[in-house]
Amino acid sequence: MTATPPHDRPSRRRGATRERLLDAAYATFAQAGVAQSSIEAICEAAGFTRGAFYSNFSSKEELFLALADREIHARIDALEDVVERVTRDPALLAQGLANREARQAREAREAREAREAREAREAREAGAPRPAVPGPGVEPGSALERPIVQAILAEVLADVHGERQWHQMNLEFELLALRDAQVAQAFAALRQAYLARVADVLERILARLRLRLRTAPVAAAQILIAGYVAATREVYIAGDGERSGVGAAGSTGAAEPTRTWFTALIELVVEPD
Numbered sequence: 014m015t016a017t018p019p020h021d022r023p024s025r026r027r028g029a030t031r032e033r034l035l036d037a038a039y040a041t042f043a044q045a046g047v048a049q050s051s052i053e054a055i056c057e058a059a060g061f062t063r064g065a066f067y068s069n070f071s072s073k074e075e076l077f078l079a080l081a082d083r084e085i086h087a088r089i090d091a092l093e094d095v096v097e098r099v100t101r102d103p104a105l106l107a108q109g110l111a112n113r114e115a116r117q118a119r120e121a122r123e124a125r126e127a128r129e130a131r132e133a134r135e136a137r138e139a140g141a142p143r144p145a146v147p148g149p150g151v152e153p154g155s156a157l158e159r160p161i162v163q164a165i166l167a168e169v170l171a172d173v174h175g176e177r178q179w180h181q182m183n184l185e186f187e188l189l190a191l192r193d194a195q196v197a198q199a200f201a202a203l204r205q206a207y208l209a210r211v212a213d214v215l216e217r218i219l220a221r222l223r224l225r226l227r228t229a230p231v232a233a234a235q236i237l238i239a240g241y242v243a244a245t246r247e248v249y250i251a252g253d254g255e256r257s258g259v260g261a262a263g264s265t266g267a268a269e270p271t272r273t274w275f276t277a278l279i280e281l282v283v284e285p286d
Contacts, residue, residue: 031069033059035080043181047077047189074189074196078203081186084179085207089214096218099165165218180245208234225286233282240278 037059041050052073056066070076190200212230215237219225226233 027069030061030065031079034061034066034069034076035083038076038080039084039178039182042077042080042185043178047073047185048192074193077186077189077196078199080182081200082203084182085203086210088179089207089210093214096165096214096221176245177249180242180249183242208238211238219283219286223286224283227282227284236282237279240275244272244275 034055038050038055041055041058045054050073052063052066055073055076056063059065066076070079186200190197208231211234215226215234216230228236
């Protein structure tokens with residue numbers, strides 16, 4: 014076993030102290046709000062003195078921004094892990110291929126029917142006999158009923174109750190930014206970086222699934238994030254977040270309608286490549 018160099022030990026200890034302070038701030042802010050949470054309360058929850066706090070953060074606002082940055086990027090990392098796991102599922106990949114072939118067959122049938130209808134119309138206008146038009150074929154199903162997309166959505170929305178504290182924190186972030194102009198400027202820069210990373214993740218996910226966005230990537234990221242936040246808050250307010258996730262099988266009450274409209278929102282933003 015390789016020994017830790019002595020000069021690395023203080024930085025490791027400081028990193029551990031910083032993480033404990035961030036963890037304590039997360040719980041304290043979510044419970045009492047940023048404005049009502051004192052530095053003393055955060056230090057007490059973490060088991061440290063004010064000296065430990067000020068050796069890591071110059072103010073409660075700096076702590077707030079560091080916490081926002083950590084939590085936002087942790088959720089993007091989690092999304093990428095979900096996508097990696099789901100898109101390697103052989104059964105889902107096979108079902109996705111079958112759906113793609115069904116979509117292509119439907120599009121070919123629609124193009125043929127449109128051509129035959131045009132030819133029939135032109136023949137009527139010219140007084141010629143109307144060509145025979147075959148009856149309607151079998152509808153293969155919606156092009157965007159993609160099992161992989163649905164599986165990703167179910168994973169992302171499954172643990173609504175576990176994310177309740179995060180949504181409380183996110184509201185606190187926004188409220189503090191609305192009340193403090195200096196915090197707002199820093200928070201806005203953080204959110205722009207966050208949107209850019211989400212947009213990049215979206216493009217890479219969709220490229221793997223042979224889908225594409227109907228709008229600019231950053232705009233799509235804003236739309237989907239807003240939809241996700243609205244969907245989960247709707248479940249909390251209705252009370253379903255205590256019982257089941259939005260994406261959980263057998264969910265009842267507000268959860269299933271919420272999942273349905275969020276799925277519809279995705280289909281407005283995403284289309285086959």
